[in-house]
Amino acid sequence: xxxxxxxxxxxxxxxxxxxxxxxxxxxxxxxxxxxxxxxxxxxxxxxxxxxxxxxxxxxxxxxxxxxxxxxxxxxxxxxxxxxxxxxxxxxxxxxxxxxxxxxxxxxxxxxxxxxxxxxxxxxxxxxxxxxxxxxxxxxxxxxxxxxxxxxxxxxxxxxxxxxxxxxxxxxxxxxxxxxxxxxxxxxxxxxxxxxxxxxxxxxxxxxxxxxxxxxxxxxxxxxxxxxxxxxxx
Amino acid sequence: xxxxxxxxxxxxxxxxxxxxxxxxxxxxxxxxxxxxxxxxxxxxxxxxxxxxxxxxxxxxxxxxxxxxxxxxxxxxxxxxxxxxxxxxxxxxxxxxxxxxxxxxxxxxxxxxxxxxxxxxxxxxxxxxxxxxxxxxxxxxxxxxxxxxxxxxxxxxxxxxxxxxxxxxxxxxxxxxxxxxxxxxxxxxxxxxxxxxxxxxxxxxxxxxxxxxxxxxxxxxxxxxxxxxxxxxxxxxxxxxxxxxxxxxxxxxxxxxxxxxxxxxxxxxxxxxxxxxxxxxxxxxxxxxxxxxxxxxxxxxxxxxxxxxxxxxxxxxxxxxxxxxxxxxxxxxxxxxxxxxxxxxxxxxxxxxxxxxxxxxxxxxxxxxxxxxxxxxxxxxxxxxxxxxxxxxxxxxxxxxxxxxxxxxxxxx
Numbered sequence: 001x002x003x004x005x006x007x008x009x010x011x012x013x014x015x016x017x018x019x020x021x022x023x024x025x026x027x028x029x030x031x032x033x034x035x036x037x038x039x040x041x042x043x044x045x046x047x048x049x050x051x052x053x054x055x056x057x058x059x060x061x062x063x064x065x066x067x068x069x070x071x072x073x074x075x076x077x078x079x080x081x082x083x084x085x086x087x088x089x090x091x092x093x094x095x096x097x098x099x100x101x102x103x104x105x106x107x108x109x110x111x112x113x114x115x116x117x118x119x120x121x122x123x124x125x126x127x128x129x130x131x132x133x134x135x136x137x138x139x140x141x142x143x144x145x146x147x148x149x150x151x152x153x154x155x156x157x158x159x160x161x162x163x164x165x166x167x168x169x170x171x172x173x174x175x176x177x178x179x180x181x182x183x184x185x186x187x188x189x190x191x192x193x194x195x196x197x198x199x200x201x202x203x204x205x206x207x208x209x210x211x212x213x214x215x216x217x218x219x220x221x222x223x224x225x226x227x228x229x230x231x232x233x
Numbered sequence: 234x235x236x237x238x239x240x241x242x243x244x245x246x247x248x249x250x251x252x253x254x255x256x257x258x259x260x261x262x263x264x265x266x267x268x269x270x271x272x273x274x275x276x277x278x279x280x281x282x283x284x285x286x287x288x289x290x291x292x293x294x295x296x297x298x299x300x301x302x303x304x305x306x307x308x309x310x311x312x313x314x315x316x317x318x319x320x321x322x323x324x325x326x327x328x329x330x331x332x333x334x335x336x337x338x339x340x341x342x343x344x345x346x347x348x349x350x351x352x353x354x355x356x357x358x359x360x361x362x363x364x365x366x367x368x369x370x371x372x373x374x375x376x377x378x379x380x381x382x383x384x385x386x387x388x389x390x391x392x393x394x395x396x397x398x399x400x401x402x403x404x405x406x407x408x409x410x411x412x413x414x415x416x417x418x419x420x421x422x423x424x425x426x427x428x429x430x431x432x433x434x435x436x437x438x439x440x441x442x443x444x445x446x447x448x449x450x451x452x453x454x455x456x457x458x459x460x461x462x463x464x465x466x467x468x469x470x471x472x473x474x475x476x477x478x479x480x481x482x483x484x485x486x487x488x489x490x491x492x493x494x495x496x497x498x499x500x501x502x503x504x505x506x507x508x509x510x511x512x513x514x515x516x517x518x519x520x521x522x523x524x525x526x527x528x529x530x531x532x533x534x535x536x537x538x539x540x541x542x543x544x545x546x547x548x549x550x551x552x553x554x555x556x557x558x559x560x561x562x563x564x565x566x567x568x569x570x571x572x573x574x575x576x577x578x579x580x581x582x583x584x585x586x587x588x589x590x591x592x593x594x595x596x597x598x599x600x601x602x603x604x605x606x607x608x609x610x611x612x613x614x615x616x617x618x619x620x621x622x623x624x625x626x627x628x629x630x631x632x633x634x635x636x637x638x639x640x641x642x643x644x645x
Contacts, residue, residue: 083532085533095525099242112538
């Protein structure tokens with residue numbers, strides 16, 4: 001069974017008296033340790049879909065299972081706990097906490113979410129700092145490092161809880177193309193090393209090609225599924 | 234809660250933190266100093282009574298005393314003050330038997346006019362050693378207090394002015410008295426302030442036919458009985474004047490009129506302003522930090538985790554503000570303690586003739602404001618600062634509960 005199983009998910013937003021349909025009957029299944037991309041123009045529903053998969057929001061209709069859990073049945077507290085245990089996030093704006101060092105930014109999800117002893121916490125953080133090549137910058141604050149380095153820290157932060165799934169919303173949008181490729185490569189490397197499923201959204205065609213499975217969204221509907229080196233679906 | 238995050242947050246946004254701390258500190262400093270000064274005023278005006286060990290002073294004013302500036306026909310020799318008349322023995326008996334009265338002391342105040350001016354003579358009841366003008370013996374600078382008839386104690390400055398020393402003979406009403414002691418009147422004791430103190434029997438002998446007393450001092454079993462006893466006296470002894478520290482407040486006016494309720498109200502308004510400021514500032518900060526809160530929630534922090542984090546920040550700032558405020562309030566109060574305030578004596582217990590040369594200064598004593606900050610006031614101030622933090626936390630918690638990570642992330 002897939003890590004993510006979505007069936008006929010629809011998401012409506014209410015804007016005053018107008019109902020806007022962000023997603024319309026989207027169905028897909030994603031296997032563990034995949035490297036998946038959702039592509040599409042702005043407003044196509046990419047972010048909405050990632051928010052639903054990430055248990056940050058709930059669909060108006062349909063069923064959604066993530067890691068064998070019917071996420072629609074979770075309340076807010078359970079959703080938070082589920083995210084902390086199973087999902088990592090990477091954002092377009094990096095969103096590191098400015099008052100914490102690189103080390104602390106990677107560590108803080110563990111402090112509140114998973115009750116992990118300090119020794120193990122340190123081991124995990126140091127391992128990830130090494131993996132994203134940020135050991136030397138561990139005591140620096142976010143405003144003392146570059147955009148690419150910030151995103152590397154964000155990747156490490158997303159992985160520190162050993163999640164089964166990492167969701168990255170436009171992770172390369174604020175980076176130059178060289179750094180963008182480096183981040184995608186890093187994500188792939190992390191996927192290989194930790195067997196974590198990576199799902200990222202993008203509208204950058206050059207980056208899209210790096211994904212192994214590409215879903216195309218248009219006006220809230222899933223239009224295409226491409227598998228690299230495989231058949232379209 | 235992540236303590237390092239809390240500390241770093243406050244340290245990094247030190248200007249914001251400083252504004253919050255200062256806001257609370259100003260409110261708390263005002264609260265502390267207003268309360269301390271108000272209490273100091275209450276203490277200052279109660280000093281004249283405290284120094285005599287009395288809660289109430291009873292007199293029977295003459296009707297003409299209302300117009301006490303009027304010069305009397307006779308201004309020669311020893312006479313009773315124009316402002317009061319003798320209290321009959323039955324009135325004294327009624328006062329003794331009143332509920333709530335612990336003890337009664339009395340004195341006979343006389344004025345003596347001669348070619349050199351006038352002087353005040355206080356006949357002291359030696360049988361009541363802890364109540365009334367006899368308490369001035371505690372302020373003896375030299376010698377002792379009269380123990381038998383024919384002995385007198387002089388006020389130090391009066392003695393110096395008249396070049397009289399211990400052992401000298403002083404003529405009062407034409408009779409010789411041996412000076413056995415010199416004393417210095419304590420500040421705020423003008424209701425017992427006289428030039429000479431002698432036994433009550435001597436004073437009664439000096440005043441022909443004045444075999445009674447004209448000032449009575451009451452000590453109550455409990456100060457809270459004050460109003461009750463005052464109204465009882467008003468009913469039982471119509472026409473007598475009853476003076477307490479409240480009477481001083483009435484004649485002093487201004488800041489001294491600040492009642493307990495008004496003090497509380499003023500200081501609470503100051504504090505409410507500070508709390509409003511800190512809540513506004515913190516809620517404003519919350520908007521600026523919404524993306525951060527969205528991320529925290531996204532990575533798995535529960536609402537409670539986020540609220541605890543924000544609460545710790547708010548409580549730490551408000552406690553620091555409270556601490557700084559108490560120190561600032563103490564400093565302000567300490568400085569105000571150097572001020573002397575004039576404590577005016579109500580006309581009923583004015584021991585000096587209104588037409589006398591120094592009447593105005595004689596009835597107005599300067600008292601150093603006895604400002605002090607009690608442990609209870611400090612405790613309340615710190616507690617209130619924490620309440621301010623808790624209130625700010627409550628409003629922030631309400632705001633963060635409405636912050637959905639999906640909405641925040643969509644707006645980013």
